[in-house]
Amino acid sequence: xxxxxxxxxxxxxxxxxxxxxxxxxxxxxxxxxxxxxxxxxxxxxxxxxxxxxxxxxxxxxxxxxxxxxxxxxxxxxxxxxxxxxxxxxxxxxxxxxxxxxxxxxxxxxxxxxxxxxxxxxxxxxxxxxxxxxxxxxxxxxx
Numbered sequence: 033x034x035x036x037x038x039x040x041x042x043x044x045x046x047x048x049x050x051x052x053x054x055x056x057x058x059x060x061x062x063x064x065x066x067x068x069x070x071x072x073x074x075x076x077x078x079x080x081x082x083x084x085x086x087x088x089x090x091x092x093x094x095x096x097x098x099x100x101x102x103x104x105x106x107x108x109x110x111x112x113x114x115x116x117x118x119x120x121x122x123x124x125x126x127x128x129x130x131x132x133x134x135x136x137x138x139x140x141x142x143x144x145x146x147x148x149x150x151x152x153x154x155x156x157x158x159x160x161x162x163x164x165x166x167x168x169x170x171x172x173x174x
Contacts, residue, residue: 035092039140053130120152
């Protein structure tokens with residue numbers, strides 16, 4: 033059966049892509065805003081694995097994430113994270129750069145980009161920004 037996952041080269045290529053994406057997040061200062069969103073979570077090592085597991089199922093492969101967590105509801109997964117439109121755009125730009133790093137091009141990749149763009153912007157929410165929250169607490173203590 034042909035899936036989006038098989039069209040981009042299977043699990044090994046997806047793993048390379050996710051690795052490139054998170055390597056960029058950890059090393060590129062321009063992506064610091066994304067990196068900080070993981071500070072209150074389980075950390076990037078956990079996120080690397082769960083992102084791979086989620087994307088496998090999302091792309092029509094084995095649903096590792098669903099097997100472990102019982103669902104693949106993107107909104108529920110991200111409900112506690114303050115995601116602004118600029119965060120979604122930065123995530124997409126970073127993912128695009130990882131696709132280029134991995135030399136992944138073609139119709140299947142363009143379809144993936146379009147799907148991820150819709151998904152990322154669907155996650156934009158009004159959860160209070162952690163940075164703003166921390167700044168307010170600090171100013172109240174002064």
